[in-house]
Amino acid sequence: MSARILIVEDSPTMRKxxxxxxxxxxxxxxxxxxxxxxxxxxxxxxxxxxxxxVNMPDVDGISMVSQxxxxxxxxxxxxxxLTTESSEEAKERGRAAGATGWITKPFDPAQLREVVxxxxxxxxxx
Amino acid sequence: MSGHASAGADxxxxxxxxxxxxxxxxxxxxxxxxxxxxVTLQGVIQATEVAAQGVLDAVDRSSATVERLRDRVAVLASxxxxxxxxxxxxxxxxxxxxxVLATAIARIRDGMQFQDLTAQYVRATIDTVAGLxxxxxxxxxxxxxxxxxxxxxxxxxxxxxxxxxxxxxxxxLADLLMEERKTHNAAKATKA
Numbered sequence: 001m002s003a004r005i006l007i008v009e010d011s012p013t014m015r016k017x018x019x020x021x022x023x024x025x026x027x028x029x030x031x032x033x034x035x036x037x038x039x040x041x042x043x044x045x046x047x048x049x050x051x052x053x054v055n056m057p058d059v060d061g062i063s064m065v066s067q068x069x070x071x072x073x074x075x076x077x078x079x080x081x082l083t084t085e086s087s088e089e090a091k092e093r094g095r096a097a098g099a100t101g102w103i104t105k106p107f108d109p110a111q112l113r114e115v116v117x118x119x120x121x122x123x124x125x126x
Numbered sequence: 127m128s129g130h131a132s133a134g135a136d137x138x139x140x141x142x143x144x145x146x147x148x149x150x151x152x153x154x155x156x157x158x159x160x161x162x163x164x165v166t167l168q169g170v171i172q173a174t175e176v177a178a179q180g181v182l183d184a185v186d187r188s189s190a191t192v193e194r195l196r197d198r199v200a201v202l203a204s205x206x207x208x209x210x211x212x213x214x215x216x217x218x219x220x221x222x223x224x225x226v227l228a229t230a231i232a233r234i235r236d237g238m239q240f241q242d243l244t245a246q247y248v249r250a251t252i253d254t255v256a257g258l259x260x261x262x263x264x265x266x267x268x269x270x271x272x273x274x275x276x277x278x279x280x281x282x283x284x285x286x287x288x289x290x291x292x293x294x295x296x297x298x299l300a301d302l303l304m305e306e307r308k309t310h311n312a313a314k315a316t317k318a
Contacts, residue, residue, distance in 0.1 A: 011245065013179065013182065020235065105242070106239040106240065
């Protein structure tokens with residue numbers, strides 16, 4: 001069965017583009033339009049991987065990662081940040097919060113699928 | 127001593143004049159212009175979002191059509207007798223054209239990422255403008271007692287035939303006239 005990926009992104013355009021790129025790679029995709037919604041549904045969706053934006057209203061992506069890591073079932077689920085933020089300071093905050101990797105927008109769909117494939121292949125068993 | 131007092135009064139007058147001018151300039155900017163800029167920029171984000179969704183829907187339909195055409199060309203290529211001249215070349219040409227179309231469609235889809243990227247810059251601008259408006263509001267709150275002091279009550283100003291532009295000397299004149307009227311009325315009451 002193909003891996004399930006949760007996209008957390010406030011831009012409908014980006015959600016659609018990321019979904020399109022991932023479905024082309026055969027992945028199953030679920031969406032949340034902000035961090036609060038993602039935190040509410042993540043345990044029910046039980047994704048194998050989460051891809052999240054950083055700049056979102058109310059709760060930003062890095063804070064969401066911190067909160068997600070407090071859920072016992074999500075301590076080892078890979079979380080990729082997909083964002084326009086590219087500063088080392090932001091990346092360091094992401095790492096400290098528990099992010100697995102960092103991809104800068106605009107993204108190349110083929111590269112995104114490649115990174116997702118690599119991350120899923122080395123992920124720790126849940 | 128009186129020279130110092132006069133200089134102080136001049137300085138105070140200058141400060142009051144500056145405060146009033148600043149107030150006159152900033153109040154419409156804070157109350158109307160900056161909020162209008164924020165609304166306009168938010169509208170720009172929404173409009174580009176709607177446009178991008180429309181383009182992506184068209185891209186999805188185009189991609190599906192290209193795939194369907196690929197299938198049809200394959201069916202035609204296998205069903206056409208090899209003896210028919212030019213058939214194989216035509217099918218190959220159509221397949222190559224569909225590849226070109228598919229590549230172009232993929233580029234259009236990828237290009238739509240710039241809607242989100244530009245929207246983020248516009249959002250940062252909106253935040254800056256909103257912050258500026260907030261700071262101006264605070265400055266206005268500080269200046270308003272000084273600036274409001276310079277304004278005559280509009281009803282009295284109208285009665286006195288005040289000009290359209292409010293000037294401090296009109297208020298002084300109004301105060302003087304009111305004072306004179308009060309004195310006059312008081313004298314009349316005393317006589318009566």
